[in-house]
Amino acid sequence: MALDRLVVTDFRNIEHCDLSFSSHMNILVGDNGSGKTSLLEAIFFLGHGRSFRSQLTNRVIRHQQAKLVLFGQVLDQHNSKLPLGLAKGRDGQSEVKLGGEKQQTLAQLANVLPIQLITPEGFTLLAGGPKYRRAYIDWGVFHQEPQFFELWRRVKRITKQRNALLKTVRTYQPLAVWDAELSRLSEQVSALRQGYIEQLLPRVETLCQAFLPEYQCQLKYSRGWDADTPLQTVLEQNFQRDSQFGYTTVGPHKADLRLRINGTPVEDVLSRGQLKLLVCALRLAQGQDLTQTTGKQCIYLIDDFASELDAEKRGLLAQQLAETRAQVFISCISADQVSEMMIEQPVVFHVKQGEISQQ
Structure with missing residues (x-):
């Protein structure tokens, strides 16, 4: 997959731009605050329906404008062009188009435009809470297992209903029926996650060896409850504790991916530069695995x-990155900073105060 064209209207400090991209290497050059990251953010927004910098839509829409509009044209593995579009207003309402058809979902956009993001704040994947690593796992499962999205949606809905009941019931019995269904679905979600990590692990190990040959990295999937006990049993055993806290304390929503070096958390051993390399290894491994498994390329x-x-x-x-043959967008202050990336001729864009021009 490659983003062939992008039209941005009223996104951050970008009033309007209409850009055509290389299917391989694209370099965004400009001073700090010029709008380079905003352009990357617009691409991410088109593929996810949200920003990677802010949870508030009003901060993403250009000042005094009612909505933002993004239009893209994607080339698939058969070189066919697929149009997609997203408009989002200050009230949070979204309009999604895919192939010219209205009333499509954000999940459909994400499926068409698989994106991997590497930012200076990307260390949260390693040092942040478990939710960041669950999101990492679920990105891969979502793009390879069609049934995962609906399974995970149902798990989250039942968990929310269970949490509401925990605040009112005095005995476990009213929860038993909910827990039976929650356990059945959770076992399926966990099996898909576990299978994906086992499939991904050899690629991660190979890339970690290339980037950090002085270390031996270990990854282990934790499903969110005792590995030897059915979830329904654990939920019943934890009823009093869950009632006290007012929410479900075990389950697939507590899953994690534990990364260690000789048994020690990676953030306690690696420098910031080494942590960035490990993040790159994890992201590249997912992209390579996606291509090998589905034939689709992700965008970096x-x-x-x-x-x-x-x-x-x-x-x-x-x-x-060159070996993946994937499409890459890189921001930098000067093209000299990324001269090592010039394995093939890139397309270079100059960004200044929200104005974007191709050099």
């Missing part, structure tokens, strides 16, 4: 690429 968005990586490591990452 890399913000402030040069920070915390020396020339050798930048060159190594460039080589790995």
